[in-house]
Amino acid sequence: xxxxxxxxxxxxxxxxxxxxxxxxxxxxxxxxxxxxxxxxxxxxxxxxxxxxxxxxxxxxxxxxxxxxxxxxxxxxxxxxxxxxxxxxxxxxxxxxxxxxxxxxxxxxxxxxxxxxxxxxxxxxxxxxxxxxxxxxxxxxxxxxxxxxxxxxxxxxxxxxxxxxxxxxxxxxxxxxxxxxxxxxxxxxxxxxxxxxxxxxxxxxxxxxxxxxxxxxxxxxxxxxxxxxxxxxxxxxxxxxxxxxxxxxxxxxxxxxxx
Amino acid sequence: xxxxxxxxxxxxxxxxxxxxxxxxxxxxxxxxxxxxxxxxxxxxxxxxxxxxxxxxxxxxxxxxxxxxxxxxxxxxxxxxxxxxxxxxxxxxxxxxxxxxxxxxxxxxxxxxxxxxxxxxxxxxxxxxxxxxxxxxxxxxxxxxxxxxxxxxxxxxxxxxxxxxxxxxxxxxxxxxxxxxxxxxxxxxxxxxxxxxxxxxxxxxxxxxxxxxxxxxxxxxxxxxxxxxxxxxxxxxxxxxxxxxxxxxxxxxxxxxxx
DNA sequence: CGTCCTATTGAAATTCTTCAACACTCGTGG
DNA sequence: CCACGAGTGTTGAAGAATTTCAATAGGACG
Numbered sequence: 001x002x003x004x005x006x007x008x009x010x011x012x013x014x015x016x017x018x019x020x021x022x023x024x025x026x027x028x029x030x031x032x033x034x035x036x037x038x039x040x041x042x043x044x045x046x047x048x049x050x051x052x053x054x055x056x057x058x059x060x061x062x063x064x065x066x067x068x069x070x071x072x073x074x075x076x077x078x079x080x081x082x083x084x085x086x087x088x089x090x091x092x093x094x095x096x097x098x099x100x101x102x103x104x105x106x107x108x109x110x111x112x113x114x115x116x117x118x119x120x121x122x123x124x125x126x127x128x129x130x131x132x133x134x135x136x137x138x139x140x141x142x143x144x145x146x147x148x149x150x151x152x153x154x155x156x157x158x159x160x161x162x163x164x165x166x167x168x169x170x171x172x173x174x175x176x177x178x179x180x181x182x183x184x185x186x187x188x189x190x191x192x193x194x195x196x197x198x199x200x201x202x203x204x205x206x207x208x209x210x211x212x213x214x215x216x217x218x219x220x221x222x223x224x225x226x227x228x229x230x231x232x233x234x235x236x237x238x239x240x241x242x243x244x245x246x247x248x249x250x251x252x253x254x255x256x257x258x
Numbered sequence: 259x260x261x262x263x264x265x266x267x268x269x270x271x272x273x274x275x276x277x278x279x280x281x282x283x284x285x286x287x288x289x290x291x292x293x294x295x296x297x298x299x300x301x302x303x304x305x306x307x308x309x310x311x312x313x314x315x316x317x318x319x320x321x322x323x324x325x326x327x328x329x330x331x332x333x334x335x336x337x338x339x340x341x342x343x344x345x346x347x348x349x350x351x352x353x354x355x356x357x358x359x360x361x362x363x364x365x366x367x368x369x370x371x372x373x374x375x376x377x378x379x380x381x382x383x384x385x386x387x388x389x390x391x392x393x394x395x396x397x398x399x400x401x402x403x404x405x406x407x408x409x410x411x412x413x414x415x416x417x418x419x420x421x422x423x424x425x426x427x428x429x430x431x432x433x434x435x436x437x438x439x440x441x442x443x444x445x446x447x448x449x450x451x452x453x454x455x456x457x458x459x460x461x462x463x464x465x466x467x468x469x470x471x472x473x474x475x476x477x478x479x480x481x482x483x484x485x486x487x488x489x490x491x492x493x494x495x496x497x498x499x500x501x502x503x504x505x506x507x508x509x510x511x512x513x514x515x516x
Numbered sequence: 517c518g519t520c521c522t523a524t525t526g527a528a529a530t531t532c533t534t535c536a537a538c539a540c541t542c543g544t545g546g
Numbered sequence: 547c548c549a550c551g552a553g554t555g556t557t558g559a560a561g562a563a564t565t566t567c568a569a570t571a572g573g574a575c576g
Contacts, residue, residue, distance in 0.1 A: 169473025215427025
């Protein structure tokens with residue numbers, strides 16, 4: 001397992017103002033953490049946070065670094081603090097399929113199974129906060145409601161996987177690319193209402209990753225992107241910066257039901 | 259929700275021999291049940307089984323009947339006792355993708371969400387044992403370890419969905435069809451070791467369903483089946499009866515990694 | 517400045533789909 | 547008992563979508 005600390009950020013003494021009276025109970029490492037109110041951490045009591053924080057390690061992975069290799073023994077879970085992680089599978093001849101994209105503050109790691117059947121790789125630079133599996137399992141024994149949180153994340157991932165099966169199996173190349181952009185646009189700014197336009201963002205993946213996500217070749221992805229650009233549904237600068245003037249138009253290009 | 263009883267089998271007084279001293283505690287309906295030692299029921303104590311059985315209803319669906327429609331309010335969970343259920347999604351223009359196949363004794367129903375985003379339909383004649391969502395939720399509150407069982411089924415389904423994403427996105431038509439046959443062959447007789455050959459079974463799906471599962475057309479499925487037949491990897495009789503003389507040869511045709 | 521990496525574009529090749537014809541089975545009703 | 551039609555599955559030929567191969571361009575970096 002590679003989730004062990006390599007480039008630890010260390011614990012910084014933060015000269016932060018106290019936000020509320022309970023802040024003193026919140027561990028120092030957690031106080032300024034982006035994931036503090038989200039994901040797993042968002043539902044932990046100050047006591048639980050304190051316990052967990054004794055075992056956490058912050059790690060930075062740079063782009064294209066592997067967090068977990070296929071078949072590897074996995075001993076730690078992690079929360080993504082920033083960046084994008086891809087989960088992928090390989091065929092024997094090297095064909096690759098991305099089976100999941102994880103954004104902050106997603107939980108990383110397959111509960112109840114020490115061997116991973118997928119590879120996890122940093123798509124951008126990624127910061128994670130990791131801790132031993134056993135610690136979370138101990139906490140679950142004491143507070144079974146934690147399992148609910150993990151279960152709900154698993155179910156969200158299942159819903160996403162099934163939605164993507166629809167895209168992979170039945171959509172045309174142009175619908176696939178539109179669906180990909182819509183997915184990123186909807187995830188990049190979770191606060192924003194999806195229907196609010198315009199939306200702009202940097203595509204976190206390179207063309208090869210988009211192709212592996214959509215089950216296409218990079219050439220087809222490129223061609224469909226220029227088609228969408230020429231039709232006015234999106235505009236692109238520097239290969240990565242996308243502006244979507246009207247999300248509903250993009251959504252129509254996905255041909256989706258809901 | 260359609261999981262309400264329609265063709266109830268009723269409770270039959272079983273003149274069964276007592277297998278062990280504890281059998282008297284096992285509810286009558288459960289004693290001869292195929293799912294008694296599997297799935298959810300396999301981990302329930304006699305007390306829990308007794309409680310749950312007060313609320314269960316056995317239902318029979320015939321082929322192509324809908325168990326749950328897209329967008330429908332779902333108030334019940336169910337265990338599949340026999341038969342095969344397909345979970346599918348639709349695009350606006352009617353293209354369909356099957357996103358999951360469930361066999362006995364799989365659990366049916368999306369926890370923590372009342373609206374279903376998929377349609378569940380009987381592929382063969384199907385028997386289920388259903389009960390109100392609230393009953394299971396009450397039981398979970400009393401015995402949190404039950405949540406673990408549900409969570410594990412969700413994770414199994416997630417693994418399956420992701421494996422299938424690989425198939426949908428990156429495999430050729432013939433690899434897809436081989437993978438489908440391998441999947442059925444491996445699921446049809448769970449006792450049997452997968453490597454044990456020959457394996458024979460009836461394909462539970464018609465060609466249109468296979469196509470919707472694989473993201474192909476029925477014609478392509480048909481052509482690839484005859485190709486596999488002519489290459490000697492499988493033999494088919496009556497369109498449905500398949501014999502696989504050597505599972506490893508079929509597995510090689512899937513081009514899979516593991 | 518050359519090299520590596522990434523992305524785009526064109527033309528040919530391949531795979532898969534579409535359209536069309538036909539075969540088989542099963543049940544119904546004359 | 548046979549004819550008929552609906553449902554299902556196979557096969558062929560033409561067409562469309564996507565991939566493959568190849569050439570080109572731009573940016574980053576030593």
